[in-house]
Amino acid sequence: xxxxxxxxxxxxxxxxxxxxxxxxxxxxxxxxxxxxxxxxxxxxxxxxxxxxxxxxxxxxxxxxxxxxxxxxxxxxxxxxxxxxxxxxxxxxxxxxxxxxxxxxxxxxxxxxxxxxxxxxxxxxxxxxxxxxxxxxxxxxxxxxxxxxxxxxxxxxxxxxxxxxxxxxxxxxxxxxxxxxxxxxxxxxxxxxxxxxxxxxxxxxxxxxxxxxxxxxxxxxxxxxxxxxxxxxxxxxxxxxxxxxxxxxxxxxxxxxxxxxxxxxxxxxxxxxxxxxxxxxxxxxxxxxxxxxxxxxxxxxxxxxxxxxxxxxxxxxxxxxxxxxxxx
Amino acid sequence: xxxxxxxxxxxxxxxxxxxxxxxxxxxxxxxxxxxxxxxxxxxxxxxxxxxxxxxxxxxxxxxxxxxxxxxxxxxxxxxxxxxxxxxxxxxxxx
Numbered sequence: 001x002x003x004x005x006x007x008x009x010x011x012x013x014x015x016x017x018x019x020x021x022x023x024x025x026x027x028x029x030x031x032x033x034x035x036x037x038x039x040x041x042x043x044x045x046x047x048x049x050x051x052x053x054x055x056x057x058x059x060x061x062x063x064x065x066x067x068x069x070x071x072x073x074x075x076x077x078x079x080x081x082x083x084x085x086x087x088x089x090x091x092x093x094x095x096x097x098x099x100x101x102x103x104x105x106x107x108x109x110x111x112x113x114x115x116x117x118x119x120x121x122x123x124x125x126x127x128x129x130x131x132x133x134x135x136x137x138x139x140x141x142x143x144x145x146x147x148x149x150x151x152x153x154x155x156x157x158x159x160x161x162x163x164x165x166x167x168x169x170x171x172x173x174x175x176x177x178x179x180x181x182x183x184x185x186x187x188x189x190x191x192x193x194x195x196x197x198x199x200x201x202x203x204x205x206x207x208x209x210x211x212x213x214x215x216x217x218x219x220x221x222x223x224x225x226x227x228x229x230x231x232x233x234x235x236x237x238x239x240x241x242x243x244x245x246x247x248x249x250x251x252x253x254x255x256x257x258x259x260x261x262x263x264x265x266x267x268x269x270x271x272x273x274x275x276x277x278x279x280x281x282x283x284x285x286x287x288x289x290x291x292x293x294x295x296x297x298x299x300x301x302x303x304x305x306x307x308x309x310x311x312x313x314x315x316x317x318x319x320x321x322x323x324x325x326x327x
Numbered sequence: 328x329x330x331x332x333x334x335x336x337x338x339x340x341x342x343x344x345x346x347x348x349x350x351x352x353x354x355x356x357x358x359x360x361x362x363x364x365x366x367x368x369x370x371x372x373x374x375x376x377x378x379x380x381x382x383x384x385x386x387x388x389x390x391x392x393x394x395x396x397x398x399x400x401x402x403x404x405x406x407x408x409x410x411x412x413x414x415x416x417x418x419x420x421x
Contacts, residue, residue, distance in 0.1 A: 006337055014334045043339040052337045083397035134337040316395040 001056070006134055008126065008154060012056040023051040026061030027068060028327055035068055036075035038136035039082035040143045045071065045135045050127070053134055057127035057155075062105045063120055066183055067127045069325040070095050070157075073185040074128070078319040084187050084311065085138045088145060091311045092152030094188040094228060095125055096295055098171035099181035101325055102159035109161035111299035114191045114230065114306060125155025150190045152308075158297060164233055165296040167246040173294075174322050181325035186228050186293060187318035188308040189217075196235070197303040202242035205235060206249065209305060210256030214286055217309040220264040220274045222284045226291040226310035226320065232298035235305045246294070257286040288313065293320060352414055356385035361412035363400070364392040370420035377416060 001012050031048040038045040074081040074093045108118035132138045162169050171182035194212035199205035217225045261282040266274035364370045378388045393400045
């Protein structure tokens with residue numbers, strides 16, 4: 001299977017007929033249904049092909065609906081999987097799962113949430129990437145010529161900790177009802193840790209988070225790149241103790257995410273990279289309206305949060321895209 | 328002896344069609360050359376210079392631009408270039 005170019009570098013589970021048939025029992029959709037037009041070769045991708053790749057990735061049948069919904073989300077003009085694959089920047093689909101399905105299939109939203117050790121988290125993201133590689137033809141060295149790549153190209157999927165959060169979920173924030181199974185695809189790099197071990201008030205922590213977020217992707221980008229902030233439970237406690245809900249948090253955070261453009265113009269501080277001169281004298285937000293997604297996840301101890309930097313956003317690049325997960 | 332293991336094909340089971348390139352033009356005189364800007368920063372700087380060079384060599388230049396460098400060129404744009412030009416130069420830049 002390695003020699004045929006089917007692997008991402010790790011061992012694969014052989015997709016025997018029996019295993020694929022068992023995988024297909026994870027969905028009510030018929031095997032020959034077309035899920036998406038798969039980039040970069042723009043071929044019809046059937047449920048059966050997704051099942052074959054999901055077996056190879058190590059998925060259990062109950063994960064298949066999440067893999068299918070993820071593929072539907074990324075194979076849209078909005079998410080622009082072709083561009084996400086082809087860019088030299090090291091980004092890939094970061095998949096956030098909301099709703100009861102996360103607990104039902106044993107997804108991790110706690111200790112090591114962005115790391116290793118959970119079969120569902122590890123294999124759902126991997127299956128999605130194997131489909132792009134094997135069905136779409138998007139292998140590294142071909143259309144994918146990323147300079148560094150990142151773990152989000154191997155497979156990056158996790159669940160939000162909804163039970164431990166006093167806030168509305170990411171899916172609710174994006175217009176879905178509570179208890180709806182949803183996957184949200186965000187085009188992002190790997191996670192970077194934001195350390196704040198000393199803030200004891202919401203007012204202090206929100207300033208510190210903003211300071212970290214201002215460097216997301218590059219301190220010299222404003223509005224052009226989105227971000228995904230993963231708030232840890234201990235950081236969340238600062239805000240819930242202060243009675244801040246999601247709207248108050250976003251409102252306060254945005255105040256400290258305003259950037260004086262004179263400091264990031266091309267040539268400012270002896271650095272050629274920066275905004276064109278014509279944008280001088282302005283105060284602009286680091287993120288466009290709605291361009292910062294916030295989720296709650298992580299282990300119960302640790303005064304860290306994580307930021308996942310995005311890629312070129314909106315119609316010119318990639319739009320965060322959510323899809324309901326259908327069994 | 329163990330039975331051979333049969334696995335199902337994870338690929339699209341399709342092969343991309345291949346088309347050969349047009350023959351390379353022997354000269355530029357009287358040819359229409361399309362310059363496709365993929366909309367990366369400074370692509371226009373590169374293509375402006377190419378346009379100057381091509382024009383002095385007798386070619387007629389037509390300029391095109393992709394709406395964004397992150398997505399494939401729209402089918403209509405590709406058709407327009409194919410029907411209006413004898414050759415095309417696509418520019419990346421940064």
